[in-house]
Amino acid sequence: MTNRGWQIFDKRVDWIITPLLLLILLQANAQTESSQRKKLGPSDFKGVPDESSNYLARTYVRISFAYYNPVNCTTPGTVKLTCDTKAVVSEKSWMKLNRAKRFEQLEELLSHEQGHFDIQEIFAIQLKRTVLATCFNKENYKTQIDSLFRSMNRFYDSLQLRYDAETDHMRNKDMQAIWKRKIANRLEKANRSS
Numbered sequence: 001m002t003n004r005g006w007q008i009f010d011k012r013v014d015w016i017i018t019p020l021l022l023l024i025l026l027q028a029n030a031q032t033e034s035s036q037r038k039k040l041g042p043s044d045f046k047g048v049p050d051e052s053s054n055y056l057a058r059t060y061v062r063i064s065f066a067y068y069n070p071v072n073c074t075t076p077g078t079v080k081l082t083c084d085t086k087a088v089v090s091e092k093s094w095m096k097l098n099r100a101k102r103f104e105q106l107e108e109l110l111s112h113e114q115g116h117f118d119i120q121e122i123f124a125i126q127l128k129r130t131v132l133a134t135c136f137n138k139e140n141y142k143t144q145i146d147s148l149f150r151s152m153n154r155f156y157d158s159l160q161l162r163y164d165a166e167t168d169h170m171r172n173k174d175m176q177a178i179w180k181r182k183i184a185n186r187l188e189k190a191n192r193s194s
Contacts, residue, residue, distance in 0.1 A: 040114050045095035056099050059113045060090035061120035073135035083131040085124040112170035118183045123156040125190040
């Protein structure tokens with residue numbers, strides 16, 4: 001179904017022009033965002049879409065994580081570490097832009113994928129906060145940090161699965177709105193306490 005502004009065009013042209021127009025409009029919208037928060041746009045989805053997938057997009061997020069400068073804690077044999085974390089959209093992320101028939105549909109899809117990114121951003125913030133607040137065993141802090149990362153990663157992976165299940169991959173609009181508020185609140189809280 002075409003929107004009225006494009007009815008004069010042949011259907012093949014409409015499919016080419018509509019995603020391009022959506023991309024331009026979304027890029028302009030993303031550039032007006034003054035927030036420090038990473039807002040996903042179509043240009044973040046550089047990967048090749050999995051055409052065999054029933055989904056319209058897949059967001060892969062890398063957590064870059066570095067720790068250094070072990071400093072003795074007050075408890076003998078333990079150290080505190082300096083830590084940096086960052087959530088970054090992987091170039092493997094993909095989106096089937098040609099399937100978004102309306103601007104609103106593309107905005108809904110980007111909003112859902114933003115939720116996935118924000119959950120990983122919360123993970124990165126929480127990981128950093130936990131590492132900075134913990135005194136690790138001086139002899140095996142690398143093993144302890146690896147275990148902490150894996151444990152937290154399992155928790156946030158399960159949260160990602162719940163997000164998709166409860167929102168039915170964005171199809172349940174009411175649950176999508178609830179999760180959008182829930183994620184925004186958690187992200188705001190994480191940013192305040194970091």
